[in-house]
Amino acid sequence: MKKLLIHIRSWVKVISLVIIASIIVMAGVAFIYKPTYSVTLNGELIGYTKDKSTLQSRINDYIDNGDGVNIAFVQVDNLPEYSLCLLKKNIETNDEEIFNKVADSGTAYYRYYAILDDDEEKLYVATFEEAEKAVEGLKEKNSKNKDDITIQEKYEIEPKDVVTSEEVISKLYEKAETKKTKTVTSKSGGVFIAASGVNTGKKVSLGISLIRPVSGTVTSRFGTRWGSTHKGIDIGAQKGTPVKAAAGGTVVLSSYGYNGGYGNYVIISHGNGVQTVYGHCTSLNVSVGQKVSQGQIVATVGSTGRSTGNHLHFEIRVNGVAQNPQNYLY
Ligand SMILES: [Zn+2]
Numbered sequence: 001m002k003k004l005l006i007h008i009r010s011w012v013k014v015i016s017l018v019i020i021a022s023i024i025v026m027a028g029v030a031f032i033y034k035p036t037y038s039v040t041l042n043g044e045l046i047g048y049t050k051d052k053s054t055l056q057s058r059i060n061d062y063i064d065n066g067d068g069v070n071i072a073f074v075q076v077d078n079l080p081e082y083s084l085c086l087l088k089k090n091i092e093t094n095d096e097e098i099f100n101k102v103a104d105s106g107t108a109y110y111r112y113y114a115i116l117d118d119d120e121e122k123l124y125v126a127t128f129e130e131a132e133k134a135v136e137g138l139k140e141k142n143s144k145n146k147d148d149i150t151i152q153e154k155y156e157i158e159p160k161d162v163v164t165s166e167e168v169i170s171k172l173y174e175k176a177e178t179k180k181t182k183t184v185t186s187k188s189g190g191v192f193i194a195a196s197g198v199n200t201g202k203k204v205s206l207g208i209s210l211i212r213p214v215s216g217t218v219t220s221r222f223g224t225r226w227g228s229t230h231k232g233i234d235i236g237a238q239k240g241t242p243v244k245a246a247a248g249g250t251v252v253l254s255s256y257g258y259n260g261g262y263g264n265y266v267i268i269s270h271g272n273g274v275q276t277v278y279g280h281c282t283s284l285n286v287s288v289g290q291k292v293s294q295g296q297i298v299a300t301v302g303s304t305g306r307s308t309g310n311h312l313h314f315e316i317r318v319n320g321v322a323q324n325p326q327n328y329l330y
Pocket residue numbers: 220230232233234312313314
């Protein structure tokens with residue numbers, strides 16, 4: 001009996017030693033050799049990598065941000081799968097090739113900026129800066145269509161031919177016939193004045209303080225996404241809610257009608273190129289040329305124009321360029 005116990009004990013000793021030794025060997029191997037992963041995409045082996053986290057984060061970055069130039073983002077159906085190769089040695093890794101194969105398997109979405117004249121896409125430029133330069137150029141040359149030129153951010157699968165801002169200016173420039181001042185209308189058949197650009201960058205100083213035209217929650221934010229541009233914010237409120245002037249100024253537009261989607265709307269000029277816009281209203285309480293003070297009721301909330309429910313569409317423009325109202329209010 002004693003003999004058997006000693007026998008078992010020595011076996012336990014041997015087995016433990018073997019286990020400990022193999023753990024040490026495996027740890028050593030793992031420490032010396034970086035593990036290699038085989039990479040498959042849609043079930044097909046596309047290569048090997050030693051650094052799957054760097055490779056995968058490069059792929060993730062490409063999917064989210066494209067190439068940083070014109071590709072805005074990439075849609076891929078499947079991500080690569082990694083499995084650890086324990087026994088294979090001297091495997092050639094090919095991270096670059098794997099990256100390219102994954103990139104090629106996806107659909108790239110190109111980003112570019114359309115220059116619109118009177119809501120019609122005319123030309124395309126590669127960057128927002130280039131688009132702004134073109135708009136500024138047409139303004140400087142006092143082109144007849146300068147107030148109808150707008151910028152729209154677009155995302156498309158097909159790359160468009162883009163031109164420079166100089167080409168935009170030379171192609172879209174229209175000589176102003178006479179020194180006519182822009183007509184602003186009062187009620188009925190109003191002109192539709194769109195913002196000539198969108199500032200998606202940093203906050204500019206207005207030089208005045210604003211108050212909320214209506215209290216409520218923001219139901220749609222400012223900015224561009226998926227090809228459409230929202231030049232203001234939408235604030236949900238009940239029909240008939242009074243709309244207050246965000247600051248004192250002069251009414252430069254008060255127009256009933258569809259007005260390019262704005263519906264019945266009011267524009268107030270606050271001086272120094274700062275304007276505020278109040279869209280989709282039911283009734284308009286002010287007329288063109290009228291001076292208003294901050295907080296004065298200029299309209300009531302409604303759902304006129306391109307609108308699916310009662311809300312106030314509120315814009316802040318500086319020299320015709322739409323700013324993000326949430327940089328200032330709400
Ligand atoms: Zn809106």
